[in-house]
Amino acid sequence: MSKPKVLITHCEVPSSAIDLLRTDCDLIINDEKPYPNIDQIKAKAKGVDAILWSSKLKLNEDVLNAAGPQMKVVATMSAGVDNIDLNVLRKNEVKLANTPIVLNESVADLAIGLALAACRRFTEGREIITSAKWTFGPQWFLGRDLFQARVGIVGFGGIGQAIARRLKAFDVTEIMYSGHSEKEEAVALGAKLVDFQLLCLQSDFIFACCPLNDETRGMFNAKAFGWMHKSAVFVNVGRGELVVQKDLVKALQTNNLLGAGLDVMTPEPLPKDHELLKLSNCVLTPHVASATKRTRDAMAELCAQNILRGLGGEEMFTPVP
Numbered sequence: 267m268s269k270p271k272v273l274i275t276h277c278e279v280p281s282s283a284i285d286l287l288r289t290d291c292d293l294i295i296n297d298e299k300p301y302p303n304i305d306q307i308k309a310k311a312k313g314v315d316a317i318l319w320s321s322k323l324k325l326n327e328d329v330l331n332a333a334g335p336q337m338k339v340v341a342t343m344s345a346g347v348d349n350i351d352l353n354v355l356r357k358n359e360v361k362l363a364n365t366p367i368v369l370n371e372s373v374a375d376l377a378i379g380l381a382l383a384a385c386r387r388f389t390e391g392r393e394i395i396t397s398a399k400w401t402f403g404p405q406w407f408l409g410r411d412l413f414q415a416r417v418g419i420v421g422f423g424g425i426g427q428a429i430a431r432r433l434k435a436f437d438v439t440e441i442m443y444s445g446h447s448e449k450e451e452a453v454a455l456g457a458k459l460v461d462f463q464l465l466c467l468q469s470d471f472i473f474a475c476c477p478l479n480d481e482t483r484g485m486f487n488a489k490a491f492g493w494m495h496k497s498a499v500f501v502n503v504g505r506g507e508l509v510v511q512k513d514l515v516k517a518l519q520t521n522n523l524l525g526a527g528l529d530v531m532t533p534e535p536l537p538k539d540h541e542l543l544k545l546s547n548c549v550l551t552p553h554v555a556s557a558t559k560r561t562r563d564a565m566a567e568l569c570a571q572n573i574l575r576g577l578g579g580e581e582m583f584t585p586v587p
């Protein structure tokens with residue numbers, strides 16, 4: 267019996283995942299560097315039974331059509347599925363799995379890193395050194411503490427909770443979160459459900475880590491930044507489109523926020539002359555919150571296991587409903 271064909275959309279998917287798939291599947295691996303475009307992916311997708319999708323590109327009807335009706339399983343190497351047309355997958359009875367949970371700790375680490383980098387003014391500090399403006403004074407270059415701060419977490423899923431666990435070690439005064447319903451896990455973390463406006467009004471640090479969907483797109487807009495106080499720090503490890511970016515730029519330019527730490531932005535990659543890069547009170551990382559060796563290996567292996575289970579007709583470990 268012939269083996270199922272699996273397309274791996276990026277040649278740098280960790281080898282431990284490739285090894286898991288290799289025995290039972292014929293693999294087609296995209297080898298374009300640094301990453302393939304959609305036409306290159308579509309060309310290789312023809313006739314495959316499953317795809318390990320390691321790409322920020324849109325997985326839509328075109329891709330499914332290019333693959334053909336036999337294609338029944340997609341495993342995306344990401345927690346977010348906002349680049350995947352879920353309706354089209356559903357309509358074509360294609361099973362989808364993502365990689366939640368395994369990346370929570372790495373993303374939470376980076377979120378805390380960005381919060382500290384923003385509140386202690388890392389970007390500005392480096393600029394001061396490189397422009398030979400380093401001086402000294404008891405009031406010079408003051409930042410704010412995460413210690414004893416009030417913190418708001420928007421999106422209290424696995425990542426939000428991992429951030430909250432780290433915040434306990436910083437002795438924060440209060441952890442608030444917003445969302446649709448009270449989370450059981452919040453009790454042990456001493457986190458309190460509040461509405462989004464109150465969270466913005468009362469938090470010294472605001473962490474955005476919710477999924478991007480029609481409800482959350484653009485929720486951090488001029489109004490929300492207006493609710494935040496001038497000494498607040500905004501951190502985004504969710505998706506750039508959660509934010510109306512021009513409103514954030516304005517809030518930072520006018521010092522209506524102390525600072526921002528962003529792992530995600532719009533567009534990605536960000537052009538090198540973008541406004542965000544001109545702001546001393548903004549710390550940026552290039553969408554790498556899950557980019558540690560351990561986590562990327564775990565994400566890839568989970569994708570491989572999901573593909574094997576999906577192709578074998580078993581329940582996948584982390585199906586997207």
Ligand SMILES: O=CC(=O)O
Nearest residue numbers: 343344345346556
């Ligand atoms: O952004 C990264 C992810 O969704 O895993």
